[in-house]
Amino acid sequence: MVATEKPQYKIIGTRPRRPDGVDKVTGRAQYGADIKLEGLLYGAVLRSPHAHALIKSIDTSKAEALNGVHAVITNADLVGSGQTFQPTTAEAIESGTYWQALEPGKASPRWAAENILAGPKVLYHGHAVAAVAADDVHIAQDALELIDVEYEILPHVVDVQDAMVDGAPILHPQLRTGVRAAGVDTRSDIETNLASHMRLESGDIEKGFAAADLTIEREFTSSQFHQGYLEPQNATAFWSHDGRINIWTSTQGSFMARDATADVLGVPVASVKVTPMEIGGGFGGKIPIYLEPMAAVLSKKSSRPVKMWMDREAVFQATGPTASSYSKVKIGVTNDGKITAAECLFAMGAGGFPGSPVGAGVQCALAPYKIDNQVIDGLDVVLNTPKTAAYRAPGAPATEYAVESVMDEIAEQLDMDPIDLRLVNVAEEGVRNSSGTPWPKIGAKEVLEAMKSHPHYLSEIQGEDVGRGIAIGFWFNGGMESSSSARVNKDGSIALILGSVDIGGSRASISMQLAETLGVTYEQIAPQVTDTDSVGYTAVTGGSRTTFAGGWVAYELGQTIKAEMISRAAKIWDISGDEITYTDEGTVVGPDDAEGNKRVFSFNELAGKLQATGGLIAVSASSSHTTQGAAYGGHIVDLKVDRDTGKTEILRYTAVQDVGTAIHPDYVEGQIQGGIAQGVGMALNEEYYYDSDGHLMNGSFLDYRVPVANDLPMLDVEMVEVPNPGHPFGVRGVGEVPIVPPQPTIRNAVYDAIGVRFYHTPMSPRRVLDELL
Amino acid sequence: MIPEPKVVNTIINGDSKQILVSERDSLLEALRDRIGMTGAKEGCNNGNCGACAVIMDGRLVNSCCVMAAEVEGAEIMTVEGLASRDELHPLQTEFLDNAALQCGICTPGFLMSSYALLQENPDPTEEEARFWLAGNLCRCTGYDKIIDSVLTVAKG
Incomplete structure (x- = not known):
């Protein structure tokens, strides 16, 4: 581990067992689908066989009559009484009032409910149309076959560039482009699939390119990937x-799920309680809600609890893949490698409703570099594909892939080491980012230097069709609101109640930060993730914010507990609290008494006196931080391309990353290794295939092939620790950065191996063969 | 037409069990929905992901691809039967101490597959372990710490 100056911690940096571990290795952990309730019914969902169609009619009467069926619902059943809009009537659709133009850039208030259960139109293959609750899953599925839906099939579009041309099939006749860019001629008064056009701009782009000795412009595309x-x-x-309404669900954000469900149903937020169950992965895909409102309305209709879960095909068809993308990147440099200007355009497919991650992608694209003259355009485009959801560093892999690929071509043409080229331009503290904000202390340079001196980079590579590539990547790592409460028990053990869903070890990492703050042991803290009625508002587990923001709240809880412990000791010793110190060892120390005896309590000793001095300590904290833990990672790969099969084999993989402070180094490594594996999948074999009718053709794990154990070697991780000045323990967040570099790293290495530059990911065996044959 | 329920007699983790199943139930559904043993997980329901792996008469199977009616008279071992009364199985301990799980949903399947691997091949090479476990998907870990844990347990 490479570390700049860092305090000596006792707990932080150790590798204790996770509190939820034993339950997870013994099969006792309760995930969403594991819940058992008396009288439980099972739900199933009818999905659209078409990519784009008007729903002319739905007849559920035969399904309702089936023995064992308790309720059948459609979109009309979702709308309660609390919404600000009227239910969608047949008259509104027929007369055209439903399709009236919205204000530019505005979403229809109906769209959230219409992604859950289709409104007048189905917008993608697999779009939910109706749902059933029955005595068991098989009966529910039988009932789906008895629902008659009459469709009028419409022309469809699944490609982001096709969706922007004149005459493209229009998904939402109401939609008008929101233009957040000065000086562009994008219209906002016509029917369109372009939901928004944004631009970031600084410096003088023309002057910048005029000063360049070399300018390279390239276009790139990437397929849709699923979180899996x-x-x-x-x-x-x-x-x-x-x-x-009680809801038990696997979600990345219980409060977000509660609020979104209440909005869709038109009921008061306080009437909904969400209990987050253990969650089996999300990577951003479990931020949106899908089944929660359906299960609630089926329950209302049947007066029974209703459990629903998606089959794998539905997960692929109807939950958040990432956006497909089109990118154009132009970078100008001087002969010594200094970037003089960059001009980028990124278009992303949002799926059936607006809201791709293009905004984040735009802000990340050039984040590793100091570029005085730059223009970045971002386009959000609706398509007849599932509504995209966040996926690990949403937007960043596609935009940074394009930029890092162009950087590799520049290094080659200038005959420069690709790491040196990046070091010439690397962003540092004080440099303004694409949004115009100066960076705080960041570790991009430290990462590049650690890559350059890494044994992997210094090693020789040899063999036919073997190549090496590098690239770097960036992600913000957000703050946002988190809440927790803590209770000190009479023996000094501490119950820690968390609002954050634990998706990858945050119970451990937040407990460790509380233990560090208080100078107590990790083992005496008992963390628990709780429901939305039992703790303050907490934003989603996402954005690599949970250990960052949760740790911050734990630190604040710890400070409050320390102050309270001091005041209790003051009471016992009958002296002023100002004379008492709370030590790093977790002891409370006062001045010697009149007889010269030491005044000292251990934490546990003083805890035993709390009940007699005013009661046990129970504290809560909520805080919201706008600071970011901006972080960079750089990857190095050696690989071999098989010219006969087109398959690329990863021989050696190293990730170097600024992790701020590694709270639990094993979990940090695990996050980075997991991110690499997903990025390798994007680079080499994952993608959505649509047929000419817009049907998703590979909605299974057999056909949408994620990397398996024998696709990967051991994944080496070098952690660089440049503590985040905006966090009490220097945490930056680690989970998302590692998915950014793999696509360009591997693309650059494939060129080194076989001399072919790819401009699309994935570089699947078929595409490699197409280039070689 | 709802099929008549059927009684299946089986031994699960050493205990005799009678399960009332629908003829259409898979073994996974019988375990999870009929008798509330939710250690085996549904990840795909078509044999692609391994999250539902259990051992049936000594053989590793994906329980989503076995009909419940097929287990009449069979002995089933699930993740709930891996630990002894007093202590965890070495695979469970190593997975915990080596951070071989993050979300944990694939862990029961990996533990059962790893257990079956070590029964069959007590000292696998890294390549053998990777190929054996290629039927189990994990999306969190990149497999590194899982493979490392299995090899560590094999080495004793």
């Missing part, structure tokens, strides 16, 4: 006669 979490989406709901 192993646990399908699920939700169980019970809508009581008193109007209370």
